[in-house]
Amino acid sequence: MTFSRRSFLSASGAALLGAGFVSGRVQAASIPEAATMTEAVMQPPLIPTSGPDYNPVVTLNGWTLPPRIKGNWKEYHLVAEPVIREIAPGMVAHLWGYNGQSPGPTIEAVEGDFVRIFVTNKLPEHTTIHWHGQLLPSGMDGVGGLTQPHIPPGKTFVYEFQLRKSGTFMYHPHADEMVQMAMGMMGFFVVHPRDPDFRRVDRDFVFLLNAYDIEPGAYVPKVMTMTDFNLWTWNSRAFPGIDPLVVNKGDKVRVRFGNLTMTNHPIHMHGYDFKVSCTDGGWVPEEAAWPEVTIDCAVGQMRAFDFVADEPGDWAIHCHKSHHTMNAMGHDVATWIGVDRNAVTEKIQALVPDYMSMGASGMAEMGEMEMMIPDNTLPMMTGWAQFGAVEMGGMFSVVKVRxxxxxxxxxxxxxxxxPAGTVSYEWTGESQAIERAASPQFDASTTTEVQVVKPGTDHTNH
Structure with missing residues (x-):
């Protein structure tokens, strides 16, 4: 993993303001350097070199924050600051985040660890951090005005607590929350079990569901938007900018995600069924884990599911709300399906020669055509694969099992x-069906005759 290092406040240069009291604060004699990352590509997992063993997570289009070990404490340094995030190739957004990115880096530790997290505020307004789902002292919970003073611009606060349970968590502000979360301030927090064999997997992916309303050609989200978002993202990335989930055949895989948007998201994966293994409330007992192919994740929730990657292929994974796999949606666009617009199109083209009328037969043509759009704007449907336009955007990626x-x-x-004979094909006639049935991929001896009974007929003898 490549980092640029920046030194921030030290004990000699500024006072350390604690968010609450935990025995051991006297050890916080200096602030660890704050690693930063600006590349929007998945970084290698941070493999543990000491302490309990665990299989580290990988963050889609993100990275894990390295700790500094000091005595019995794992120390981390988060810097809340303005960032520039590439949403997908061709578009960047001016957001707020942590350590150079939105979302911020994943924090990864082990059940029972003592963690000390320094938070430096480089925003133009005050902030805090809430450790969503963690069991901790009230004074470390991060609700500005209620459990702690707000962190003023230019100041550093310290959060100290012991990780009392393993599981899937996140962090985000609880100060001017509507603005700061709409601007991209959030991050993942994974706590591994103390027992390295407990619910262990071979590959462990994490990402956060977030959304933005950024007008075409603009750079800054509209923070007052409540429901009409036009960019639905995973880790502030939209397809085709979301990393694939690459898996070795036979691996046991876990996918963890948390929802910090303004609506629920039914996450669906093709080609497999899976078992829901963990929520932000804790682990689902193995005997109670339920099978799904789609799991809904409500606002403020986290979900994890496990599966064994036994079927090679390129398998889609996406939100099953169709508008959430689109970019730059215009919600006031009229529906023209079935409307003959030839006459009006000719008149408009007399004034605007490049004008094109679209939508009379559906929207698929928008995924196949290269159209002029404003700078720093994503097409509504984009992304290509080996067979043509994928016609997706937003919350969409691919699980690649090899x-x-x-x-x-x-x-x-x-x-x-x-493999030969395993791709859907165009029907060209009965002779083609006979030819394919004789090929090695199609065993005619396994053909089953199915008798179809029409409604209302007597089928007692069938």
Missing amino acids: EGIATHDYSDPGWFEH
């Missing part, structure tokens, strides 16, 4: 090479 993927290798293996 044989021969090395441990801790998450590089994109390219598109799946389908």
Whole structure:
């Protein structure tokens, strides 16, 4: 992992303001350097070199914040600051985040660890951090005005607590929350079990669901938007800018996600069923884990599911709300399906020669055509694969299951090479069906005759 290092406040230069009292604060004699990351690509997992063993997580289009070990404490340094985030190639947004990115870096530790988290505020207004789902002293909970003073601009506060349970958590402000979360301030917090064999998996992916309302050509989100968002993202990235989830055939895989948008998201994965294994409230007992192919995640919730990657292929994973797999949605656009617009199109083209009328037969053409759009704007549907336009955007990625993927290798293996005879094909006639049935991929001996009974007929003898 490549970092640029920046030194911030030291004990000699500024007072350390604690968010609450925890025995051991006297050890906080200096502030660790704050690692930062500006690249919007998945970084390698941070493999533990001491302490309890665990299989580290990987963050889609993100990274894990390295701790400084000081005595019995794991120390982290988060810097709340303005950031520039590439939403997808061709568009960037001016957001607020942590350590150079939105979302901020993933914090990763082990059940029972003592953590000390320094938070430096480089925003133009005060802030705090709430540790969503963690069990901790009230004074460390991060609700500005209620459990602690706000962190003024230019100041550093310290949060200290012991990690009392393992699981899937997140962090976000509880100060001017509507603005700061709408601007992208959030991050993932994973606590691994003390027992390295407890619910262990081979690959562990994490991402946060977030959303923005950024007008075409603009750079800053409209923070007053309540429901009409036009960019639905995972880790502040939209397809085709979201990393694929690369998996070796046979791996046991966990996918964890949290929802900090303004609506629920039914996350659906193709090609597999899975078992829901964890929520932000804790682990689901193995005997109670329920099978799904789609799991809904409400606002403020976190979910994790597990599956064994036994079927190679390129398998879509996405929010099943169709508008959430689109970009730059215009909610006031009229529906023209079935309308003959040829006459009016000719008149408009006399004034604007490049004008194109679209939508009379659906919206698929928008995914295939390269149209002029304002600078710093994403097409509504975008992304290409080996068979053509994918016609997706927003909350969409691909689980790429392959044989021969090395441990801790998450590089994109390219598109799946389908075995002969396993891709849907155009029907050209009965002779083609006979020819395919005789091929090695199609065993005619396994054909089953199905008798179809029409409603209302007597089927007692069938």
